[in-house]
Amino acid sequence: MIDKKQARMPFVEALEAYAKEHFIPFHTPGHKIGQEAPALLKKWMGPALPYDLGLMYALDDLHEPEGALLEAEQLAAHLYRADKTLFSINGTTGAIQAMLLGTLHEGDEVIIPREAHRSISSSLVLSVARPIYAMGRYDSTYGIPLGTTPEEIEDLLEANPRVKAIVLVHPNYYGIGVDVKGIVAIAHARGIPVLVDEAHGPHLGFSSKLPQSALASGADAVSQSTHKLVGSLTQTSMLHLQGKLLPQRRIVEAYQLLQSTSPNYIFLASLDMARYQLAMEGEALLARTIELADTLRQELKKIPGIRVPDKDDFDVCYSFDRTKVIIDFAELGLQAQKAEALLRKEKIEVELMQGSHVLVLITIGDTKESIEALVQAVSHVAAKFSVSRGQKELAVELPKPLVKKTPRDVFEGDYRVVSLSKAQGLIAAETISYYPPGIPFICRGEEITRDVIDYIHQRQALGYQPNGASDSTLETIRVWKRRDV
Numbered sequence: 469m470i471d472k473k474q475a476r477m478p479f480v481e482a483l484e485a486y487a488k489e490h491f492i493p494f495h496t497p498g499h500k501i502g503q504e505a506p507a508l509l510k511k512w513m514g515p516a517l518p519y520d521l522g523l524m525y526a527l528d529d530l531h532e533p534e535g536a537l538l539e540a541e542q543l544a545a546h547l548y549r550a551d552k553t554l555f556s557i558n559g560t561t562g563a564i565q566a567m568l569l570g571t572l573h574e575g576d577e578v579i580i581p582r583e584a585h586r587s588i589s590s591s592l593v594l595s596v597a598r599p600i601y602a603m604g605r606y607d608s609t610y611g612i613p614l615g616t617t618p619e620e621i622e623d624l625l626e627a628n629p630r631v632k633a634i635v636l637v638h639p640n641y642y643g644i645g646v647d648v649k650g651i652v653a654i655a656h657a658r659g660i661p662v663l664v665d666e667a668h669g670p671h672l673g674f675s676s677k678l679p680q681s682a683l684a685s686g687a688d689a690v691s692q693s694t695h696k697l698v699g700s701l702t703q704t705s706m707l708h709l710q711g712k713l714l715p716q717r718r719i720v721e722a723y724q725l726l727q728s729t730s731p732n733y734i735f736l737a738s739l740d741m742a743r744y745q746l747a748m749e750g751e752a753l754l755a756r757t758i759e760l761a762d763t764l765r766q767e768l769k770k771i772p773g774i775r776v777p778d779k780d781d782f783d784v785c786y787s788f789d790r791t792k793v794i795i796d797f798a799e800l801g802l803q804a805q806k807a808e809a810l811l812r813k814e815k816i817e818v819e820l821m822q823g824s825h826v827l828v829l830i831t832i833g834d835t836k837e838s839i840e841a842l843v844q845a846v847s848h849v850a851a852k853f854s855v856s857r858g859q860k861e862l863a864v865e866l867p868k869p870l871v872k873k874t875p876r877d878v879f880e881g882d883y884r885v886v887s888l889s890k891a892q893g894l895i896a897a898e899t900i901s902y903y904p905p906g907i908p909f910i911c912r913g914e915e916i917t918r919d920v921i922d923y924i925h926q927r928q929a930l931g932y933q934p935n936g937a938s939d940s941t942l943e944t945i946r947v948w949k950r951r952d953v
């Protein structure tokens with residue numbers, strides 16, 4: 469049932485009312501409500517330009533909201549059942565940085581997923597915290613990360629009793645969710661907050677067929693990319709807070725440090741609109757999206773040589789967002805780059821390519837036609853190759869990380885380049901992974917152990933190419949050194 473309170477867009481209404489006043493602008497931006505905008509910008513964005521305002525006291529201030537913007541954030545908090553919601557015009561990157569910087573203090577230990585997005589590692593540079601890695605699991609057929617478990621988190625907490633927070637990614641890029649509720653129970657029993665990177669989950673609460681959202685599972689702070697999977701403009705996200713475990717005031721201060729003082733009001737309005745759209749028709753939109761994703765899965769599976777894994781096809785999978793569709797070309801002997809190039813010729817642009825699969829996102833923006841076009845494109849590509857079965861399983865044992873310097877130490881330091889054969893015992897100044905499993909085998913600040921070097925040799929022998937290495941042959945590697953002063 470639609471909540472009547474949600475049937476408003478307070479910030480959009482305020483912006484429209486302001487534009488109707490036709491004030492003569494003696495304030496930023498310089499194009500003055502579009503009057504002297506570059507011709508092409510006018511052509512692209514004409515009717516939107518009068519709303520291109522930033523920091524108008526008459527319209528509320530993102531940093532100290534008291535009026536329409538506060539109301540818009542409160543409606544979002546109400547919809548997502550959070551205690552407080554902050555709009556971010558610096559994406560989920562800004563939201564994650566605020567939740568970590570606001571929670572952690574210099575020297576604090578924090579559990580983070582080994583495959584964490586760079587916004588989490590950059591948060592550790594900002595907060596001067598020390599990572600303890602949850603290595604998680606990965607799938608041995610598709611080579612994708614399957615996330616951590618309550619058992620792994622419990623073991624890490626036993627071994628590291630000074631941990632101050634736990635960061636989870638839920639669901640990951642591939643739609644694989646972790647047992648947030650189980651982990652929250654373990655963490656809260658010790659008074660430790662759980663902070664969730666839910667960049668890929670702003671739609672979760674709108675269908676029971678999707679993994680349970682982190683907020684519904686009791687997480688203390690959740691960062692969501694509204695722009696990634698629902699209706700707001702690119703760069704706009706939400707940070708939700710709940711409960712009493714977190715220093716809310718400090719998180720708000722960290723958030724203020726990390727957001728522009730001139731937030732684009734169209735961006736903010738798009739968050740208000742996206743929240744309204746979800747409140748009014750989120751369930752119907754998600755029901756249609758899931759139906760389209762299911763149809764896509766069924767149709768793709770009929771194409772010889774194409775594999776489309778469902779939840780039960782992974783080694784272990786706690787929960788799965790079926791709107792993330794992996795299209796695997798391994799049985800056709802096709803590498804992802806090649807498959808992607810062929811799909812582009814068919815005018816299909818995918819989200820991600822890795823190993824022998826591409827990932828496509830089915831969202832509220834898809835239609836029967838877009839699904840049909842994708843099925844047709846994949847059949848055209850597949851028809852060019854013959855099917856050969858008998859895929860080998862991937863067996864990868866990642867080296868155990870030995871953290872010697874924090875991400876901040878490495879940021880403060882310098883680096884030199886050494887031959888890999890002379891790198892044992894030195895500290896890495898780069899983060900490198902092989903795909904599969906796409907999980908770093910060495911991160912900045914960690915000792916380059918014998919196991920790390922052996923791992924590189926093993927992967928090289930199998931012909932894998934590293935990601936993130938400054939020297940793609942890995943004959944040399946960057947190692948940390950103290951900055952000369």
Ligand SMILES: Cc1ncc(COP(=O)(O)O)c(C=O)c1O
Binds near residue numbers: 559
């Ligand atoms: C898992 C994950 N977390 C965080 C982010 C950062 O989100 P944003 O692009 O909204 O800053 C991304 C972006 O791709 C992501 O994939």
